[in-house]
Amino acid sequence: xxxxxxxxxxxxxxxxxxxxxxxxxxxxxxxxxxxxxxxxxxxxxxxxxxxxxxxxxxxxxxxxxxxxxxxxxxxxxxxxxxxxxxxxxxxxxxxxxxxxxxxxxxxxxxxxxxxxxxxxxxxxxxxxxxxxxxxxxxxxxxxxxxxxxxxxxxxxxxxxxxxxxxxxxxxxxxxxxxxxxxxxxxxxxxxxxxxxxxxxxxxxxxxxxxxxxxxxxxxxxxxxxxxxxxxxxxxxxxxxxxxxxxxxxxxxxxxxxxxxxxxxxxxxxxxxxxxxxxxxxxxxxxxxxxxxxxxxxxxxxxxxxxxxxxxxxxxxxxxxxxxxxxxxxxxxxxxxxxxxxxxxxxxxxxxxxxxxxxxxxxxxxxxx
Amino acid sequence: xxxxxxxxxxxxxxxxxxxxxxxxxxxxxxxxxxxxxxxxxxxx
Numbered sequence: 001x002x003x004x005x006x007x008x009x010x011x012x013x014x015x016x017x018x019x020x021x022x023x024x025x026x027x028x029x030x031x032x033x034x035x036x037x038x039x040x041x042x043x044x045x046x047x048x049x050x051x052x053x054x055x056x057x058x059x060x061x062x063x064x065x066x067x068x069x070x071x072x073x074x075x076x077x078x079x080x081x082x083x084x085x086x087x088x089x090x091x092x093x094x095x096x097x098x099x100x101x102x103x104x105x106x107x108x109x110x111x112x113x114x115x116x117x118x119x120x121x122x123x124x125x126x127x128x129x130x131x132x133x134x135x136x137x138x139x140x141x142x143x144x145x146x147x148x149x150x151x152x153x154x155x156x157x158x159x160x161x162x163x164x165x166x167x168x169x170x171x172x173x174x175x176x177x178x179x180x181x182x183x184x185x186x187x188x189x190x191x192x193x194x195x196x197x198x199x200x201x202x203x204x205x206x207x208x209x210x211x212x213x214x215x216x217x218x219x220x221x222x223x224x225x226x227x228x229x230x231x232x233x234x235x236x237x238x239x240x241x242x243x244x245x246x247x248x249x250x251x252x253x254x255x256x257x258x259x260x261x262x263x264x265x266x267x268x269x270x271x272x273x274x275x276x277x278x279x280x281x282x283x284x285x286x287x288x289x290x291x292x293x294x295x296x297x298x299x300x301x302x303x304x305x306x307x308x309x310x311x312x313x314x315x316x317x318x319x320x321x322x323x324x325x326x327x328x329x330x331x332x333x334x335x336x337x338x339x340x341x342x343x344x345x346x347x348x349x350x351x352x353x354x355x356x357x358x359x360x361x362x363x364x365x366x367x368x
Numbered sequence: 369x370x371x372x373x374x375x376x377x378x379x380x381x382x383x384x385x386x387x388x389x390x391x392x393x394x395x396x397x398x399x400x401x402x403x404x405x406x407x408x409x410x411x412x
Contacts, residue, residue, distance in 0.1 A: 097397055097401075100393075100394040100397040100398060101394060103390045103391075103393055103394050103397075104387070104390060104391070104394070106390060107386045107387045107390040107391075110383070110386050111383070113382075114379050114382065114383060117375070117378070117379065118375070118379070121370055121372075121375055126370070127370065127371065127374060127375060127378070130375070131378070198404065200404050201397075201400065201401060201404060204400050204404070205397070208393070208396045208397075208400060209393060209396075212389060212392050212393050212396055213389050213393070216385055216388065216389045216392070217385050217389065351390060354389075354390065354393070355386050355390060358385055358386045358389050358390075359382050359383075359385075359386050361385070362378065362381055362382035362385050362386075363378065363382065366374065366377065366378045366381065366382075367374075367378055
């Protein structure tokens with residue numbers, strides 16, 4: 001009888017498992033009731049729950065089902081590039097091509113990445129760990145996961161959850177910083193309507209971008225190449241089936257695998273450490289500095305350009321597509337209901353994705 | 369022991385790469401925009 005009882009998970013439960021269950025329930029609650037990144041938080045929450053069931057061995061090396069998802073999906077670098085393929089097929093670079101100088105805002109908003117990088121080093125993290133924590137400031141989930149799997153896999157759960165949590169909290173984190181750093185007059189700046197972008201320009205863009213970025217930072221190639229391939233599918237118009245598959249079915253499948261694999265890395269032993277709290281703090285610092293840097297760079301650019309940029313679109317450089325651009329639009333409309341900033345903010349928003357991939361490429365090349 | 373030299377190199381090269389690659393991209397967008405325009409003009 002005792003032997004039989006010992007084969008159940010109940011007697012092997014630890015306090016750590018119970019705490020992780022609460023975290024799992026909290027994520028699932030946030031996803032379902034608050035709609036915070038539900039596509040990721042539901043599978044992540046469920047992954048956390050099941051990996052903290054004793055004796056299930058779901059993450060046992062070479063045996064467990066979730067270990068196989070994690071190993072072949074993330075360690076083999078398959079899932080994040082496939083997510084980028086889908087993102088590319090969903091992204092319209094038109095607003096950015098129409099006003100290319102907004103690309104610089106996407107670069108400026110990477111500043112927070114390096115603030116968090118140095119912050120993490122000061123807190124005692126090693127360089128590969130600091131790179132993984134810093135990249136949270138890029139507000140790009142797949143890039144964060146890709147970088148962390150390479151450089152600090154033991155931090156994967158914390159960095160991935162921090163990135164996705166802060167991405168969903170963009171409407172709460174950014175507005176106070178935007179208000180603090182802009183004047184009433186600046187918030188009301190109206191930007192000229194964007195010119196229409198031709199189909200040829202949209203087709204050439206992914207081809208030129210993959211050449212430029214991958215020549216400068218070759219380590220960014222897996223993500224950048226797939227991102228631009230997805231975009232080429234979308235824009236060329238002759239492979240509609242592939243574009244649809246990349247943006248819908250494939251994207252959904254890899255999102256499920258990504259979410260449950262990330263959740264599965266969050267066992268009580270791996271997650272309940274003081275380090276994780278520091279990861280979340282530095283992630284928030286990165287986010288805040290990236291937002292501030294994007295706004296300040298827009299203000300700086302206004303010193304030189306005749307056509308003024310509304311600094312509220314600078315904060316959209318933190319990626320988090322399209323949430324950050326929506327926040328710029330909402331903030332702008334609050335101070336002038338006739339001011340439409342959404343399309344202008346989409347430029348730095350998608351440029352931010354490219355900027356984050358470049359930053360990650362340098363981390364991978366030098367930080368490993 | 370943290371290698372601060374490497375950290376500074378990562379920072380300077382990283383931020384430099386982000387800005388330079390996006391600046392080159394801006395130049396490339398302007399360039400291919402002009403080339404396409406001139407081709408279209410010739411075709412007209």
